[in-house]
Amino acid sequence: MRLPRQVRMVEVGARDGLQNEPLAVATSDKIAFIDRLSRTGLPVVEVTSFVSPRAVPQMQDAAEVMAGITRRPQVAYPVLVPNRRGFEAALSAGAAEIALFTAASETFAQRNTNCSIAGSLERCAEIAALARARGVRIRGYISCVAGCPYEGAVDVGTVARVAARLTEFGCYEISLGDTIGVATPGQVQGLLSVVAEKVPIPRLAVHFHDTYGQALANILAALEEGIAVVDSSVAGLGGCPFAPGASGNVASEDVLYMLNGLGIDTGVDLDLLVEAGGFICERIKRETGSKVARARAARCG
Ligand code: HMG
Ligand code: MG
16 A cells, blocks of 8 residues: 555534534534644644535634634634625634635535535635735535435536636645545545546545444555545544534544554644543533544543
């Protein structure tokens, strides 16, 4: 197996992890959670989304969260932005990096962003132009790369074309989202080989939800293809409000345990990561979705 020596872990727990929580999470708890994540050695901690509070009520305190966190110079703090209004709010809140998001499925694009894929790419182009002019870094997300909750199978050619467009807009990296967690390792490798014809592997990241329990296997398959950026959510929190039935993201603790076992450097401290997961689970009264955290709590590892 040829694997990368280093992997950059992108922590999405405070955004993807919390956006779907049915009960309000206190702003102070979000801030304390993000500050804990910042101390683990994670290089990227996604903070929040500047989206419609009607669409995603849990993210309505985006500006307060941004104002409250302690930013460390070695950590990037991207925020999701769906339109010009969100971009301006993110900028006012001091965001130095944004994440644009679109989809490879028309129906999901409609449900998630109330427009077609083409329409969402137009919005992305507009925001990206503004961001480039302000020197704001831009990451891109594509949802439903391996299947759509409404349409089923998704065309890999569409994923590749959308990835190419986001790259043209100036995204330094495109995160391929298996929003509903249906992918299997062979499918992931096939997808990556098609997308890599348009966007080189070093500019791709993977973002797996663990609905079907395939996420770690999929990450390993992606690493074998040279992927070196992996999104995950501490305690396996999360899910998209517009992907019914989909479970949380792959747990960051479990990803890190696997990467440590493979001798791949991340710079992230597992003890501190488990603590951050324990903190947020206690605050939102949830069991952790991380097997590593559970095993450690039971003192069997
Ligand atoms: P729209 O309805 O077409 O837009 O929504 P609109 O301009 O007509 O505005 C509708 C309402 O939202 C208005 O308020 C606006 O003022 C307000 P109302 O008059 O109804 O009270 N509004 C805003 N408020 C605050 N900030 C804004 C903003 N924009 C409009 N920026 C829109 C279009 C995209 C805005 C909306 O559908 C939306 O915000 N969607 C958010 C979707 C979302 O956050 N999804 C989850 C994140 S994506 C994800 O989880 C997938 C990912 O993890 C990868 C993967 O796993 O696949 C990234
Ligand atoms: Mg997601």
